[in-house]
Amino acid sequence: xxxxxxxxxxxxxxxxxxxxxxxxxxxxxxxxxxxxxxxxxxxxxxxxxxxxxxxxx
Numbered sequence: 733x734x735x736x737x738x739x740x741x742x743x744x745x746x747x748x749x750x751x752x753x754x755x756x757x758x759x760x761x762x763x764x765x766x767x768x769x770x771x772x773x774x775x776x777x778x779x780x781x782x783x784x785x786x787x788x789x
Contacts, residue, residue, distance in 0.1 A: 733788040734767035735776055740784035747776035747785060 734755075737747070741762035748756040748763060755769035756776060765776070767788070777785040 734770035734772065735765055735774070735785050736788045737763050737765055737776075738784050738786060740782045742782050742784070744781060746779045746781065750775050750779040
């Protein structure tokens with residue numbers, strides 16, 4: 733299951749730069765993860781300074 737970015741996102745972009753599959757892009761008010769590209773590696777969650785990225789359900 734792909735990771736998700738919640739409303740705690742501060743739009744810093746660290747997750748997008750860290751994503752090895754380029755699954756993260758700038759959305760409306762927060763970054764978003766394309767579930768079709770996400771490989772569930774968790775790199776984005778590890779780099780997020782606000783803890784806004786969580787494993788999907």
